[in-house]
Amino acid sequence: MSAEALFLSGDAALLGLAVAGGFVARRPVAGSLVYGGALAVCGAMLVLALVELLGRANGEALVLPLGLPWIGARFRVDALSAFFLVVVNLGGAAASLYGLGAARHEHSPGRVLPFFPAFLAGMNLVLVADDAYAFLLSWEFMSIASWALVMAHHREGDNARAGYVYLVMASFGTFMLLLAFALLASPAGAYAFDAMRAAAPTPAVASLAFILALIGAGSKAGIVPLHVWLPLAHPAAPSHVSALMSGVMTKVAVYGFVRIVFDLAGPQGWWWSVPVLMVGAGTALLGVLYALMQHDLKRLLAYHTVENIGIIFIGLGLALAFKWFGMPSAAALAMTAALLHTFNHSLFKSLLFFGAGAVLSATGERDMEHLGGLIHNMPRTAFAFLVGCAAISALPPFNGFVSEWLTFQAILLSPELSSWVLKILAPAVGALLALSAALAAACFAKAFGITFLGRPRTDSAKHAHETNRFALTGMFALAALCLAAGVVPGLFIDALSPAVSDAVGGRMPAQAGIAWLSIAPIAESRSSYNGLLVFLFIAISASLAASVIHRIASNALRRAPAWDCGFPDSSPATQYTAESFAQPIRRVFGRLAFVTREHIDMPEPGETRPARFELTLGDRIWDLIYAPLANSVERAAVELNRLQFLTIRQYLSVVFGALITLLVVLASWP
Amino acid sequence: MIVDLAFQLLQMTLVIAVAPLLTGLVRATKARLMRRRGPPLIQPYRDLIRLARKEAVVADTASWLFRFVPYLVFAATWVAAALVPTFATGLLFSWSADLIAIIALLGAARFFLALAGLDVGTSFGGLGSSREALFGALAEPAMIVIVFTLALVAGSTQLSTVAAYMVSSNVGLRVSLGMALVALIIVALAENGRIPVDNPATHLELTMVHEAMILEYSGRHLAVIELAAMLKLVLYVSLIVCVFVPWGLAIADASVADRLLGALLYLVKLALAGVALGVFESSIAKMRVFRVPDFVGAALMLGFLGALLLFVSRTLK
Numbered sequence: 007m008s009a010e011a012l013f014l015s016g017d018a019a020l021l022g023l024a025v026a027g028g029f030v031a032r033r034p035v036a037g038s039l040v041y042g043g044a045l046a047v048c049g050a051m052l053v054l055a056l057v058e059l060l061g062r063a064n065g066e067a068l069v070l071p072l073g074l075p076w077i078g079a080r081f082r083v084d085a086l087s088a089f090f091l092v093v094v095n096l097g098g099a100a101a102s103l104y105g106l107g108a109a110r111h112e113h114s115p116g117r118v119l120p121f122f123p124a125f126l127a128g129m130n131l132v133l134v135a136d137d138a139y140a141f142l143l144s145w146e147f148m149s150i151a152s153w154a155l156v157m158a159h160h161r162e163g164d165n166a167r168a169g170y171v172y173l174v175m176a177s178f179g180t181f182m183l184l185l186a187f188a189l190l191a192s193p194a195g196a197y198a199f200d201a202m203r204a205a206a207p208t209p210a211v212a213s214l215a216f217i218l219a220l221i222g223a224g225s226k227a228g229i230v231p232l233h234v235w236l237p238l239a240h241p242a243a244p245s246h247v248s249a250l251m252s253g254v255m256t257k258v259a260v261y262g263f264v265r266i267v268f269d270l271a272g273p274q275g276w277w278w279s280v281p282v283l284m285v286g287a288g289t290a291l292l293g294v295l296y297a298l299m300q301h302d303l304k305r306l307l308a309y310h311t312v313e314n315i316g317i318i319f320i321g322l323g324l325a326l327a328f329k330w331f332g333m334p335s336a337a338a339l340a341m342t343a344a345l346l347h348t349f350n351h352s353l354f355k356s357l358l359f360f361g362a363g364a365v366l367s368a369t370g371e372r373d374m375e376h377l378g379g380l381i382h383n384m385p386r387t388a389f390a391f392l393v394g395c396a397a398i399s400a401l402p403p404f405n406g407f408v409s410e411w412l413t414f415q416a417i418l419l420s421p422e423l424s425s426w427v428l429k430i431l432a433p434a435v436g437a438l439l440a441l442s443a444a445l446a447a448a449c450f451a452k453a454f455g456i457t458f459l460g461r462p463r464t465d466s467a468k469h470a471h472e473t474n475r476f477a478l479t480g481m482f483a484l485a486a487l488c489l490a491a492g493v494v495p496g497l498f499i500d501a502l503s504p505a506v507s508d509a510v511g512g513r514m515p516a517q518a519g520i521a522w523l524s525i526a527p528i529a530e531s532r533s534s535y536n537g538l539l540v541f542l543f544i545a546i547s548a549s550l551a552a553s554v555i556h557r558i559a560s561n562a563l564r565r566a567p568a569w570d571c572g573f574p575d576s577s578p579a580t581q582y583t584a585e586s587f588a589q590p591i592r593r594v595f596g597r598l599a600f601v602t603r604e605h606i607d608m609p610e611p612g613e614t615r616p617a618r619f620e621l622t623l624g625d626r627i628w629d630l631i632y633a634p635l636a637n638s639v640e641r642a643a644v645e646l647n648r649l650q651f652l653t654i655r656q657y658l659s660v661v662f663g664a665l666i667t668l669l670v671v672l673a674s675w676p
Numbered sequence: 677m678i679v680d681l682a683f684q685l686l687q688m689t690l691v692i693a694v695a696p697l698l699t700g701l702v703r704a705t706k707a708r709l710m711r712r713r714g715p716p717l718i719q720p721y722r723d724l725i726r727l728a729r730k731e732a733v734v735a736d737t738a739s740w741l742f743r744f745v746p747y748l749v750f751a752a753t754w755v756a757a758a759l760v761p762t763f764a765t766g767l768l769f770s771w772s773a774d775l776i777a778i779i780a781l782l783g784a785a786r787f788f789l790a791l792a793g794l795d796v797g798t799s800f801g802g803l804g805s806s807r808e809a810l811f812g813a814l815a816e817p818a819m820i821v822i823v824f825t826l827a828l829v830a831g832s833t834q835l836s837t838v839a840a841y842m843v844s845s846n847v848g849l850r851v852s853l854g855m856a857l858v859a860l861i862i863v864a865l866a867e868n869g870r871i872p873v874d875n876p877a878t879h880l881e882l883t884m885v886h887e888a889m890i891l892e893y894s895g896r897h898l899a900v901i902e903l904a905a906m907l908k909l910v911l912y913v914s915l916i917v918c919v920f921v922p923w924g925l926a927i928a929d930a931s932v933a934d935r936l937l938g939a940l941l942y943l944v945k946l947a948l949a950g951v952a953l954g955v956f957e958s959s960i961a962k963m964r965v966f967r968v969p970d971f972v973g974a975a976l977m978l979g980f981l982g983a984l985l986l987f988v989s990r991t992l993k
Binding site: 378379381382385388392396399400401402407411414415417418420421426429430432433434436437440441443444445447448450451452454455456459460461522524530531532533534535536539540543544545547548549551552555556558559560561562563564565566567568569570571574575578580581582586587588589590591593594 | 725728729730731732733734735736737738739740741743747748750751752754755758769771772773774776777780781783784786787790791793794795796797798799800801802803805806807809810812813814815816817819820821824827828831832833834837891892895896899900965966969976980983984986987988
């Protein structure tokens with residue numbers, strides 16, 4: 007049985023679980039059945055995908071008699087899709103594990119259980135599709151299934167609006183991809199991917215398809231300014247689904263972009279990298295600024311996904327530039343950076359969403375201003391969440407640092423590019439990347455510090471309890487992977503090199519042979535990094551310092567009330583809040599992304615009413631693009647509404663007019 | 677191998693040994709300029725020992741993280757400092773982390789210190805952490821663009837290679853390097869909490885940043901954090917010295933005599949830098965917090981301009 011058939015049977019099993027979940031949702035065993043089944047299937051597919059990736063999969067297309075009658079539905083697994091299958095199924099397995107524990111608390115299982123495996127199956131199908139029809143169908147299936155999950159708790163808060171915006175943006179994105187595929191398929195209708203590769207479109211057509219793919223896949227991935235749905239929809243779903251959407255589904259969008267732009271269209275102009283780099287850098291910076299201003303924990307994480315997508319797109323843009331200028335090893339470095347960050351982000355973002363879900367189920371709160379001090383009652387969750395925060399903030403020795411380090415190394419190769427625009431753009435992108443990385447650290451110092459540290463701000467935070475075993479297992483497994491990918495990055499870089507050479511036609515030098523498990527992207531004299539040694543050095547010197555001081559000096563410890571410069575206040579409200587923590591950064595950078603309005607209402611001396619401080623943050627992008635767009639659509643709808651109330655005579659003349667116009671257009675078509 | 681290991685260990689002990697002395701020298705210089713006699717040079721050693729011997733008082737609301745962070749901050753700073761060539765390049769482990777990794781290690785130290793500031797749940801801790809997060813968010817990218825400049829000049833992000841390049845070849849006067857030097861000095865001032873960004877000697881509530889963050893620390897925890905801060909100062913001075921005034925730096929395979937001479941010269945350079953810092957700090961006033969972004973932003977812009985010049989002036993190969 008070929009790998010394609012095995013993956014398809016896995017997807018069929020997931021769909022079967024979805025149907026079964028629909029029937030038995032109300033039974034108490036339904037959760038264990040669906041999530042247990044999904045865990046088993048995802049685990050098996052993960053192993054299979056790893057085998058395929060390491061074995062440099064390059065299978066024959068499997069054609070099923072479905073879909074369009076003259077091509078059928080084609081499925082094929084190559085190294086690139088195998089890599090993304092690893093990402094999807096690893097995230098899927100972790101989310102299923104979390105789901106096993108969370109199923110008991112789900113108050114409307116019928117709205118979650120059928121769609122969860124369907125969503126997983128949809129993502130898997132996108133990755134194995136080998137023709138435009140199967141790809142778009144699976145893509146849309148994935149969107150609809152995730153939309154259903156976003157709407158699972160549709161009566162809560164703003165979820166209905168989130169679902170609506172998501173649906174509109176998802177349809178828009180699929181429409182753009184549809185047009186991109188239509189351009190790439192030759193007029194003869196070659197919808198199969200290898201026919202598209204062979205068709206060799208003209209540069210103009212390919213460039214148009216590239217722009218459409220950037221918009222279509224980018225809107226799913228969440229690039230600015232197409233990100234607006236993401237921070238609404240991702241947090242609205244149940245937490246393990248948020249993890250899947252943020253950690254995994256955005257990666258499927260990255261796959262779509264890589265597949266179309268690198269594989270099917272191929273770079274056909276040096277300028278292709280320019281919009282990708284600009285969009286990437288802008289997305290990274292704006293994403294982290296948005297995230298910094300959030301005090302809803304899950305929304306903060308969702309906005310932060312936007313930042314990481316920006317980092318991935320920076321890597322992809324560099325890879326495009328290097329590929330076009332015929333520098334395969336540099337292209338491989340940039341592509342490795344992008345794919346490694348894709349993998350890394352799926353790890354720590356899932357981990358952080360699980361942590362946020364544990365907090366949500368323990369306290370019923372997503373708002374950080376109502377949390378605090380959770381490290382005392384939820385020590386394990388806090389520890390795992392801290393690892394995720396350190397990893398996403400790109401702190402050594404964790405994995406986030408490795409992929410950002412590789413991206414910087416790729417940027418440092420860009421002076422070799424023979425294009426003035428790129429020479430000027432590259433250092434600017436590098437500076438923006440550094441700025442967003444530094445802001446990310448601030449953002450996660452805030453996320454962890456306000457949620458888990460300090461004193462509890464409400465009773466629900468004070469009486470929180472540790473989360474269940476399944477969630478903890480999932481979080482600790484992901485945390486261990488974050489550390490492993492940071493400590494021995496060479497193994498991971500080597501493992502994904504088949505996918506890299508699939509996409510850019512070159513690979514980084516093998517890292518396995520380098521002494522001490524170091525990584526050296528170009529040559530050791532130029533740059534090298536050894537996560538293992540850094541980790542060991544830190545561990546050894548910290549324990550050395552601690553033991554020497556405890557042994558020689560003093561190990562006496564006394565607990566006492568906080569000092570606070572002599573004015574301790576018993577009210578937890580005197581602590582810094584999420585908003586006040588971010589205030590200096592908002593004042594410095596806020597104007598870039600927000601329309602901020604501060605209103606201070608200070609009572610006169612002698613008045614007894616409290617002083618009030620009000621802050622409104624307006625999203626510039628929403629105001630500039632979406633609000634006018636929505637308004638004009640609404641105005642047009644009102645105008646066109648009149649067409650609903652015509653007499654039969656008028657309808658006939660409208661139909662007649664339309665027919666004549668179309669015939670005239672057709673007749674005058676060259 | 678054994679000699680290299682010995683020099684690596686020597687360098688690690690050297691930075692720790694001279695760190696309090698450098699801080700003492702800066703304080704003594706400032707005291708002299710104010711016509712005070714000031715404490716003796718070895719006062720920081722005494723302070724550290726006294727603090728380490730005292731019992732540590734920990735707030736009721738503090739978590740395990742609070743007690744763990746000082747050692748972590750110290751370790752990250754020490755590892756970073758051990759990777760900066762002081763008197764000899766070609767250290768045994770210099771390839772394990774390049775300049776970008778050194779910056780990230782310092783970033784990790786700052787991240788955990790900011791968390792410690794939030795841990796007890798007091799207003800001062802939060803104030804310090806929040807401002808430190810802002811300064812870090814500006815200083816770190818400035819540092820990265822400075823690294824771009826150095827890496828493009830020397831063709832490497834390995835600090836040892838950069839330093840060896842600066843010693844050996846005739847680098848000449850370069851506009852980019854001049855800009856990078858000014859930017860690096862500004863970043864060093866901001867990162868070490870020196871005047872005009874922060875005042876390490878103050879306990880005046882509204883002006884403190886670093887001190888506010890570590891306000892709840894006492895005893896051995898405070899000693900370790902203070903030592904880490906002193907180490908960081910040595911690290912930045914060593915960094916500036918080894919890149920911009922590398923004369924006397926013993927490059928790889930140098931004789932033992934050369935290395936000893938290098939060590940001696942290094943101490944002289946360190947002393948000169950300490951005096952210069954003292955004079956600089958005495959001659960200007962501290963800035964308001966919201967002026968600091970302009971100051972560090974200038975470093976970011978200078979570093980960026982320097983890197984940009986190199987990116988576009990690089991001849992095609």
